[in-house]
Amino acid sequence: MAATLRDVAQMAEVSIKTVSNVINDHPHVRPETRARVQSAIDALGYRPNLTARSLRSGRTGAIALAVPEVSLSYFAELADAVITAAEKAGLVTLVEQTGGDRQRELALLTSPRLQMTDGLIFSPLGMDNDDRAHLEVDYPLVLLGERVFGARCDHVTMRNTEAAKAATEYLIASGRRRIAVVGHHEGEEIGSAGLRMKGYLQALEEAGIPFDRRLVGTTGLWHRWNGAMVMRELLASGATFDAVFAFNDNLALGAMRVLQEAGLRVPQDVAVIGFDNLEETAYTIPSLTTVDPGREWIASTAVETLVKRIAEGAGAPEPELTLAQFRIVERESAPRR
Amino acid sequence: MAATLRDVAQMAEVSIKTVSNVINDHPHVRPETRARVQSAIDALGYRPNLTARSLRSGRTGAIALAVPEVSLSYFAELADAVITAAEKAGLVTLVEQTGGDRQRELALLTSPRLQMTDGLIFSPLGMDNDDRAHLEVDYPLVLLGERVFGARCDHVTMRNTEAAKAATEYLIASGRRRIAVVGHHEGEEIGSAGLRMKGYLQALEEAGIPFDRRLVGTTGLWHRWNGAMVMRELLASGATFDAVFAFNDNLALGAMRVLQEAGLRVPQDVAVIGFDNLEETAYTIPSLTTVDPGREWIASTAVETLVKRIAEGAGAPEPELTLAQFRIVERESAPRR
DNA sequence: CTGAAAGCGCTAACAT
DNA sequence: ATGTTAGCGCTTTCAG
Numbered sequence: 001m002a003a004t005l006r007d008v009a010q011m012a013e014v015s016i017k018t019v020s021n022v023i024n025d026h027p028h029v030r031p032e033t034r035a036r037v038q039s040a041i042d043a044l045g046y047r048p049n050l051t052a053r054s055l056r057s058g059r060t061g062a063i064a065l066a067v068p069e070v071s072l073s074y075f076a077e078l079a080d081a082v083i084t085a086a087e088k089a090g091l092v093t094l095v096e097q098t099g100g101d102r103q104r105e106l107a108l109l110t111s112p113r114l115q116m117t118d119g120l121i122f123s124p125l126g127m128d129n130d131d132r133a134h135l136e137v138d139y140p141l142v143l144l145g146e147r148v149f150g151a152r153c154d155h156v157t158m159r160n161t162e163a164a165k166a167a168t169e170y171l172i173a174s175g176r177r178r179i180a181v182v183g184h185h186e187g188e189e190i191g192s193a194g195l196r197m198k199g200y201l202q203a204l205e206e207a208g209i210p211f212d213r214r215l216v217g218t219t220g221l222w223h224r225w226n227g228a229m230v231m232r233e234l235l236a237s238g239a240t241f242d243a244v245f246a247f248n249d250n251l252a253l254g255a256m257r258v259l260q261e262a263g264l265r266v267p268q269d270v271a272v273i274g275f276d277n278l279e280e281t282a283y284t285i286p287s288l289t290t291v292d293p294g295r296e297w298i299a300s301t302a303v304e305t306l307v308k309r310i311a312e313g314a315g316a317p318e319p320e321l322t323l324a325q326f327r328i329v330e331r332e333s334a335p336r337r
Numbered sequence: 338m339a340a341t342l343r344d345v346a347q348m349a350e351v352s353i354k355t356v357s358n359v360i361n362d363h364p365h366v367r368p369e370t371r372a373r374v375q376s377a378i379d380a381l382g383y384r385p386n387l388t389a390r391s392l393r394s395g396r397t398g399a400i401a402l403a404v405p406e407v408s409l410s411y412f413a414e415l416a417d418a419v420i421t422a423a424e425k426a427g428l429v430t431l432v433e434q435t436g437g438d439r440q441r442e443l444a445l446l447t448s449p450r451l452q453m454t455d456g457l458i459f460s461p462l463g464m465d466n467d468d469r470a471h472l473e474v475d476y477p478l479v480l481l482g483e484r485v486f487g488a489r490c491d492h493v494t495m496r497n498t499e500a501a502k503a504a505t506e507y508l509i510a511s512g513r514r515r516i517a518v519v520g521h522h523e524g525e526e527i528g529s530a531g532l533r534m535k536g537y538l539q540a541l542e543e544a545g546i547p548f549d550r551r552l553v554g555t556t557g558l559w560h561r562w563n564g565a566m567v568m569r570e571l572l573a574s575g576a577t578f579d580a581v582f583a584f585n586d587n588l589a590l591g592a593m594r595v596l597q598e599a600g601l602r603v604p605q606d607v608a609v610i611g612f613d614n615l616e617e618t619a620y621t622i623p624s625l626t627t628v629d630p631g632r633e634w635i636a637s638t639a640v641e642t643l644v645k646r647i648a649e650g651a652g653a654p655e656p657e658l659t660l661a662q663f664r665i666v667e668r669e670s671a672p673r674r
Numbered sequence: 675c676t677g678a679a680a681g682c683g684c685t686a687a688c689a690t
Numbered sequence: 691a692t693g694t695t696a697g698c699g700c701t702t703t704c705a706g
Contacts, residue, residue, distance in 0.1 A: 006699080016677085017676065018675085033676085049392075049698085050453055051388060051391045051397065051453070051700090052700040053700055053701080054391075055386075055391075055700075056681085056682055056701045057682085057701070058682080062453060070407060070417050071414045071417035073410075076413035079407050087434075092433070092450050094429050094430065095416070095430055097420055113387075115384065115385075116398070116453075224620050225620035228622065261622060280560075283561050284594075285565065341684085342683065351693085352692060352694075354685090354686085354695095357684075364691095367692090370692080386683050389698090390683080390684055392684075393697085394685070
């Protein structure tokens, strides 16, 4: 059996309170007493029981991170960043997977499993804007992503439309005029696809380039394979284009591979720009020009925001929407000029 | 303030114990009483306090998973599998990152943060065999990976040498004779590189193919970029080969890309086989033949083993070494014939 | 500066 | 079938 405060107190011949004072670095302990207590702690190999501490203090020292799947590159890198940021704040991270399934997402929000944590960082995929009432929960919650806007909780996300517009403008500035997109979701207004499409359209319009529906590649999923498939369709359709804006890096990599397979040179014949700045995009051949949506910043800001909410308890200020800075990472697949 | 057992008991006009019985599905509760309690629970929105339950029961319902980095594909997919398996067992998973750093790995083993969990699934990278005494801890621990063998704790891992031998034999059976390897670690005997190299050498020897040192590509890190670099060196060296066995999929993908860039056809001119069976290898072009080392099985077995240990407490049977079945996944980069 | 004692919310042994 | 009660190990008033 592990040693308890009581054991230490007994051994050091002081009260339990004094031991507690020593452990929590409270002042008002005579150096001499402190030393005696400390040696008892060492002798017994005492380690405070965090569960008991949690019960008493109402804090667990853990946060939950809920994502669709950690094995998807974007979420893997997000999880890495969140875990690292949480650790710096002295918190451990408990990872939940929802599979991007609306039912599981809603269930998670009221799961007793969350009781083990002080708060939740939540990246839904299956929920939509009509579900936003479900996000009014009685524990600290920070929302990520672009499935839901206007919920009464803190929300940290990226500037999808602006970033997509900038990506498109970047291609235009480098002299491209016929820019295909890959990853469109028909009829979607919010959500990554909808918002990025909007940015693309804005950029075209401002540049006076007519929108050509034949250059739109539609695909629900955004895995590498989908990018390849969509690009095959575009090529087969006979459409001509000199650049591709893929709505994420997986799509871009799949599309790029098919372009090369078809004998088209990237970037000479077709420039390719992605979105996400996954680590591996620096090492592909050619390396991928992409939008860094500020993933690291989002992760650390989400943790900071959550930590603040946890500290505040109730009676806190209004929830905020915070947007990350993005930047275009220029690499080989789409040089600036 | 959240409702407690007491509040529910008061509202339902029963004792606290009866409420507890209802919640824990104990028998000996009259249906009528049960219904009354249940409606009080619903009315108050009562949710059991897991922290209190933990303190009382000595179980937290959480396990820890420690990996180098969740953003590395292999560990991302491992984490996905572990989290999923743990969830099936009613456990949540707390993810810790060590960065593959020996000091952090050792520190983690004695971290108070583990107090929040019932046990640990640990995949070290920086530790070596001499550190195995550190794995004798007083909580349930399941070791993964191939950095440490013979420690006094359960160990679930893959058949590295056998699988590597089988991969090499597969290439030989398909008619290849000059098989390059990518990912060698000079002088390593255990660890993924050492064990896989051993399997490669065994296969060559049994087939009567002389070992050619010029076909060995050495690289400490196993990212895609390293595979590309090593392959460039091999090609530049003038060495000739008709197949490549890469010690993991990242290396294989990097190498394959460089081969194609150099105008060599995969698999016609050079066959490529990897190791890991990452999800994305099914979707590369060409798709990658690779060794599935049994990652899913390892994850679920690790969780099962840990659950068993947790249930047993002390006075338990000897720790076991369990090895996953592997299989060769035949895809385009190295057809069977 | 230190000690005594009251709980945090729950479970389980023991009573009825 | 249901009620009473003693802690799990800690923090934290409140006294001394």
